[in-house]
Amino acid sequence: xxxxxxxxxxxxxxxxxxxxxxxxxxxxxxxxxxxxxxxxxxxxxxxxxxxxxxxxxxxxxxxxxxxxxxxxxxxxxxxxxxxxxxxxxxxxxxxxxxxxxxxxxxxxxxxxxxxxxxxxxxxxxxxxxxxxxxxxxxxxxxxxxxxxxxxxxxxxxxxxxxxxxxxxxxxxxxxxxxxxxxxxxxxxxxxxxxxxxxxxxxxxxxxxxxxxxxxxxxxxxxxxxxxxxxxxxxxxxx
Numbered sequence: 001x002x003x004x005x006x007x008x009x010x011x012x013x014x015x016x017x018x019x020x021x022x023x024x025x026x027x028x029x030x031x032x033x034x035x036x037x038x039x040x041x042x043x044x045x046x047x048x049x050x051x052x053x054x055x056x057x058x059x060x061x062x063x064x065x066x067x068x069x070x071x072x073x074x075x076x077x078x079x080x081x082x083x084x085x086x087x088x089x090x091x092x093x094x095x096x097x098x099x100x101x102x103x104x105x106x107x108x109x110x111x112x113x114x115x116x117x118x119x120x121x122x123x124x125x126x127x128x129x130x131x132x133x134x135x136x137x138x139x140x141x142x143x144x145x146x147x148x149x150x151x152x153x154x155x156x157x158x159x160x161x162x163x164x165x166x167x168x169x170x171x172x173x174x175x176x177x178x179x180x181x182x183x184x185x186x187x188x189x190x191x192x193x194x195x196x197x198x199x200x201x202x203x204x205x206x207x208x209x210x211x212x213x214x215x216x217x218x219x220x221x222x223x224x225x226x227x228x229x230x231x232x233x234x235x236x237x238x
Contacts, residue, residue: 036079046129060125
């Protein structure tokens with residue numbers, strides 16, 4: 001009974017202190033990323049199209065791109081003075097009050113990353129989606145330490161990203177690419193969509209960065225079908 005009582009007291013103590021009681025998973029922090037309303041809307045639409053949340057987009061870039069590259073990327077910046085959103089406070093002494101505030105994104109991820117780097121990472125995600133930015137994989141030289149902010153990402157975050165990639169990626173077609181519709185399916189376009197050349201190339205670049213065999217989430221079979229899909233589209237309409 002004494003051992004059971006001690007275990008229970010220790011569990012309650014951890015809960016009061018805000019500590020996790022399951023493994024060593026890092027407790028997430030909620031970041032408020034102020035930005036222009038147009039930037040916020042584009043990021044939210046991108047996350048919805050990829051069926052992930054905004055934090056997943058930022059984590060993907062922070063995990064795959066060197067930190068020194070991210071901090072050098074142009075910062076979309078704060079919204080201008082006229083760019084404000086109207087909200088109605090729902091609690092507290094000011095409940096019902098109308099408040100004009102800066103547009104923002106709420107991002108939940110591990111603590112220790114500065115807001116400007118998150119905003120830059122999200123801007124890079126948009127640029128990759130639009131085919132304006134590519135990721136090239138290279139072998140890390142022995143002895144080269146990872147950037148501090150990237151090193152702070154826990155194994156749980158990495159495993160969660162692997163799970164997301166696995167859930168969202170396509171199943172290779174058993175008979176290969178036979179039709180234009182199958183090629184568009186492999187590239188992730190919904191039935192009936194007629195994407196232009198730029199959209200097809202942008203989608204291929206993004207998926208190739210994920211499924212390339214040198215990537216931590218890569219697959220020879222999926223990469224082969226991505227290449228086959230592009231070859232088929234080039235021979236037809238593109």
